[in-house]
Amino acid sequence: MARQSSFLKLEGTIGDVTFCKGANGSFARQKGGISKSRILNDPNFQRTRENLAEFAKAAAASQLLKNAFREITLRSRDLRTHNRLYALAMKVIKSDLVSPRGEREFGLGDLNLINGFHFNVNSLWSTSVFVQHTLVSTPTDLSVAFPEFIPGTKLAKPMGASHARMFLVGTAMNLAEGTYETNLVSSGDIEINQQPLVGFQISIPKIIIAGTIQVYAIGVEYLQVVNGGMYPLNDKTHNSAKIIFIE
Numbered sequence: 001m002a003r004q005s006s007f008l009k010l011e012g013t014i015g016d017v018t019f020c021k022g023a024n025g026s027f028a029r030q031k032g033g034i035s036k037s038r039i040l041n042d043p044n045f046q047r048t049r050e051n052l053a054e055f056a057k058a059a060a061a062s063q064l065l066k067n068a069f070r071e072i073t074l075r076s077r078d079l080r081t082h083n084r085l086y087a088l089a090m091k092v093i094k095s096d097l098v099s100p101r102g103e104r105e106f107g108l109g110d111l112n113l114i115n116g117f118h119f120n121v122n123s124l125w126s127t128s129v130f131v132q133h134t135l136v137s138t139p140t141d142l143s144v145a146f147p148e149f150i151p152g153t154k155l156a157k158p159m160g161a162s163h164a165r166m167f168l169v170g171t172a173m174n175l176a177e178g179t180y181e182t183n184l185v186s187s188g189d190i191e192i193n194q195q196p197l198v199g200f201q202i203s204i205p206k207i208i209i210a211g212t213i214q215v216y217a218i219g220v221e222y223l224q225v226v227n228g229g230m231y232p233l234n235d236k237t238h239n240s241a242k243i244i245f246i247e
Contacts, residue, residue, distance in 0.1 A: 050102030054093050060178065061089040061106040068171040068180040068215070069119070075167075075221050075232075076120045076239035084121070088114055107175040111213060111246050119217070119241040123156075128220055128240035130154045135245060142216050142245055143203040144168065152194045158238035161222035163189045163230065169241075170216045172207035181207050189223060189230055206247075216245040 038045065062085040066073060073081060092109035099105055118124050131154040136143040155164050167186040174180065185204040190197065207214060219241030222233050 053102045054090070054104055057104075057106060058086055058090040058093055061092070061175065062086040064173055064175070064178055064180060065089070065114075065215075068173055068182055069169060069217060071167075071169050071182060071184045072119050072217055072219055072241045075236060076123070076219055076241040077236075078120050078122050080121070081119055085117070088117060105175075107213065114215070115243055115246055117243045119219075120237070120239060123238050123240040125218070125220075125240045125242045128156045128238070130156070133218075137245065137247070139206070140208075141203050141205055142168070142170065143201055144218055144244070145201040146197075148196050148198045149200075150194055150196055151190050151192045155190075155192055155220070156238070157192045158222050158233065158235070160224050160235075161192060161233055161238075162225050163191050163223040164220055165189055165223060166202055166218065166220050168202050168204040168216060168218055170204050170207055170214065172209045172212035172214050174209070174212050176211070180212075181209065183207055214245075214247040215243060216247075217241055217243045 034045075062082065065085050066082055089106055092111060092113050093104045093106050095109040095113060096104035096106075098108055131146055131149040134145045136145060151164065157164075165186055165188075167184060169182060169184050171180050171182045183204055185202060187200070187202050190200075202218075204216065219239065221236070221239045223230050224233060225231075
């Protein structure tokens with residue numbers, strides 16, 4: 001890399017030369033590297049081609065998950081949710097013990113690895129909802145039941161919130177076609193006070209489509225009453241959601 005010594009410091013690219021400014025001054029460097037054609041055809045880059053193929057599959061799977069759970073990411077996410085989904089998809093692909101390297105598939109991996117995924121690491125379910133729940137799965141529905149609890153004690157109420165709302169999101173994803181169908185069911189508004197909440201349960205119909213993977217997640221969002229109307233808090237950093245069931 002050559003250093004620019006002229007009093008005119010250039011930035012940008014001219015032909016094959018890129019001019020840039022760094023912490024130690026201004027430099028000029030020529031474009032280089034390995035050509036795309038060589039990577040795609042040279043036997044020495046076989047392992048690279050295998051990695052690239054699986055990187056692409058992980059990217060497609062993580063994008064499908066993100067799109068399928070858009071109802072959640074609109075409510076609960078962090079700055080690295082997509083990156084964490086991608087890393088998790090890569091882990092699932094690597095757990096495929098059947099396919100040869102470079103041809104491993106997300107759908108043939110251990111899908112249980114995505115169970116428990118938190119969409120917002122800044123507000124984990126365990127630090128937002130301090131009450132255990134029970135999953136009840138039938139051929140047609142998934143239900144989440146809670147024992148009696150006091151919302152003002154068992155919910156991590158953020159500043160300004162007067163109510164909470166829990167929700168279930170279910171999706172059926174066709175990995176081969178890159179398609180999905182999604183359901184959302186929300187609870188009623190839960191006032192965050194010291195009154196015991198008895199018999200609280202949320203149920204969602206299962207999306208039964210041949211050739212799909214069903215994934216379900218639970219979440220909680222916070223609201224406030226303004227002039228008699230119920231509004232979600234603008235600050236969604238306290239909202240929490242995680243994947244709880246795969247079929």
